[in-house]
Amino acid sequence: MxxxxxxxxxxxxxxxxxxxxxxxxxxxxxxAVFKAGTCHKTMQGFGVLETFLQRFELPVGYIRVVDWRPASNHVAQLTGIMHHSPQLILFQAGEPQFEVNNWDITPQALAPVFQAHVPPRAEAGSVATDDNVEPYRRLMRAFLDGALSEWAFQDQYVNLFRDDASLRSQREFDLLSRLFGDPDAYHGGLHQLGAPQARGDLKERVQALLTELG
Known part of the structure; x- marks a missing residue:
């Protein structure tokens, strides 16, 4: 091809x-090659990339590092670039031109690179991202039906989100992260997130999110 x-x-x-x-x-x-890790940093990083792929014409190969480690190691050997995940490397004629890693995959980092090196699309495009929000839907329905307490729901939701390495759109990432904010706060214990009601009526917010997810 x-x-x-x-x-x-x-x-x-x-x-x-x-x-x-x-x-x-x-x-x-x-x-470009995008290396996907095993936590929400991958979801966040790919969400940022996805917004640029809607406007710019750039083929992307992705590597799920844990599952396809020889491919990931091969990229590191080809480029001499230390492995990170998530990681985005731009190639031209087989040579690396730019790399960005982890939380540094931001609109501010990508914008000048795309504008300088990547042709724009004639029309806005769409990216076929992972479509697997059903685990979140099931959890939210269980909470709304009374099968989970507020604290149990918060605990399970934050863990699910923190470990989610799906290649999601920016819209999905923003929606899913809206309930409890930064999941890294959970590493020190659930109390660091505060009470489930701290950001307003939880059931009302969960119902609104469930509706938006469709």
């Missing part, structure tokens, strides 16, 4: 082996 100036759909390719990494970089002279 040869890269063209415009394509109808976002190219989002799983790279599970070193050979697939090499083929992807050969097929797409201008491309």
């Amino acid at each position: 040869t890269q063209t100036a415009q394509t109808d759909a976002q190219v989002l390719v799983p790279l599970t082996t070193p050979e697939e990494v090499d083929q992807f970089l050969q097929d797409y002279p201008l491309a």
